[in-house]
Amino acid sequence: MTTQRKTSPNAARRSDASRRAILTAAFDLVQEVGYAKLSIEGIAARAGVGKQTIYRWWPSKGTVLFDAFLMLSEGPAGDAGLPDTGDLEADLKVVLRATVAELNDPRYDEPMRALATEIAHDPELAAAYAERLDGPMKELKKRRLRDAQQAGQLAEDLDLDVAVEMVWGPLFNRWLQRSGPLTPEYADSVVETALNGLRPRP
Template identity: 65%
Template sequence: MSPAKAPDPARRSERSRQAILAAARDLLLEVGYGGVSIEAVAARAGVGKQTIYRWWPSKGAVLFDALLALSQGGDGIAALPDTGDVEADLTTVLRATVAELTDPALDHMTRALAIEVQNDPRLGAEMVERLLGPQLEATKDRLRAAQRAGGLDPALDLSVAVELVFGPVFHRWLLRTAPLTPEYADTVAALAVRAMRPAVPPAVPPAVPPAVPPAGPPGPG
């Protein structure tokens, strides 16, 4: 009879980690951000508080990893599509962003993190490093390709350009100024690309030949 295999600590740790992230997501949907605590997450996940603190320093850090796991599916930040039509590609990305922000689970977690980072600069820096920064760099790469193809202004400040693309969507979502819809994403993409196109020099009117004075009467013969 072969000896029983010893439990795999790595597999057990990964199960505990996934249980914690799932518990954080579920609690956020059930009781809201204010009702989520490390104690509640630990009880729901069936682990001790120290297990959570071994991996995450705060409630916000747990929620951030839960958001990453849900929004990326563990695949990291993907490159933007490049069909050769930069407006169509940005429209695809903005429509996907709108779909994420209007998904109830992602909406709750993203709003919770927007609150948390106001008082946790370390978490804010981590969010930029692991989520927002890579997303913006991927967008810059697509805009650079459009610049090389002659579709966008070669002097474009890409750091400003990516905010021009995403800023209106996040503004409307955060402040709830109006419904966030796919049609709104289409409009933002069209306006952003129009603003980033190469400047067209004004048409030069055709030169007008100088007027020829009329001939005078013939002189005496």
């Protein structure tokens, strides 16, 4: 008779503590040294673990950084969806102003740009990003627009996927390309301009 070995609670806690230390180290280091100089060795040294511990869970520094973002977004806050006061324009302005504040936060700028570059060159990471982060967030955005559509605030034949890109796309493009100031006023203008084209026609 064989006895199955089970992970002890202490071992599970140590494993979770190591994982969080690694992800925190990756996020902190990429801000300090930039993505080009970020290395698995550097992450391991900062986290106080061996390189093999990192490679056991992640195949590359890009996947470590991605999971660091997921760790930061853990929690029930995103599950509630977008605000719905009945005033679609006001709700979208609140959300886009919050997005502007996040994109302008110096703590996130370098890590997010590094992740965007890595996603552009790594199909597997891009697929993981679409499945685990971008896809679920897009569904929350579509749900809010769908509710507005059902309330008669948006055109019945509106393509919600295209609508999401019209509302949120300009912010990310301006941020990524550094093509102009990213301000709350710009966010408001994007919402107003987009809704002018998305509302039902008389």
